[in-house]
Amino acid sequence: MKTVIKTNLLVILLIPFLCIANSCSAIKESVCLPLLSCQVKMKLPRNEFRVKKENYEEGIFYTLSDKRGAYIIVFEGALMQYLPEDTLPVLQLLRDGNRTISSGVADSLYWRKDSIGRIRLSYNRVSPNSKKTFDMILNSTRIRDFY
Numbered sequence: 001m002k003t004v005i006k007t008n009l010l011v012i013l014l015i016p017f018l019c020i021a022n023s024c025s026a027i028k029e030s031v032c033l034p035l036l037s038c039q040v041k042m043k044l045p046r047n048e049f050r051v052k053k054e055n056y057e058e059g060i061f062y063t064l065s066d067k068r069g070a071y072i073i074v075f076e077g078a079l080m081q082y083l084p085e086d087t088l089p090v091l092q093l094l095r096d097g098n099r100t101i102s103s104g105v106a107d108s109l110y111w112r113k114d115s116i117g118r119i120r121l122s123y124n125r126v127s128p129n130s131k132k133t134f135d136m137i138l139n140s141t142r143i144r145d146f147y
Helices: 002-024 131-139
Strands: 028-034 038-045 049-056 059-066 071-077 092-096 099-106 109-116 119-126 142-145
Touching: 028 049, 028 059, 038 071, 038 119, 038 131, 071 131, 109 131, 119 131
Parallel strands: none
Antiparallel strands: 028 038, 038 142, 049 059, 059 071, 071 119, 092 099, 099 109, 109 119
């Protein structure tokens, strides 16, 4: 009887700790990506993305990929080769000030491309379950000029 009570008490005491530990994985981390003329700041889910940077003759290109195969691209520069999103059919096109957002669905996976002045942000291969998170990432992105 005492063992059952102790076990139940231990479980009751551990539940709040487990809930807090689980919610910590959803905490956002800020990532700053320096480009040619500005810095892009994004809020990402902690430990979800791997960041890869590539320099080419006329620009900088970042790929942020997650464990499920979805990815975000951030770049600035001229003569950039076409992205996969450039050839996909556009289902929605929005213009808000200097930001143009085009989005669609290909093979049951979502894609989106944002053009903000000289900066391009995009995501591709995003599942319906992750779309809200990826939209939140692009919507919360901030660009700060160096000069």
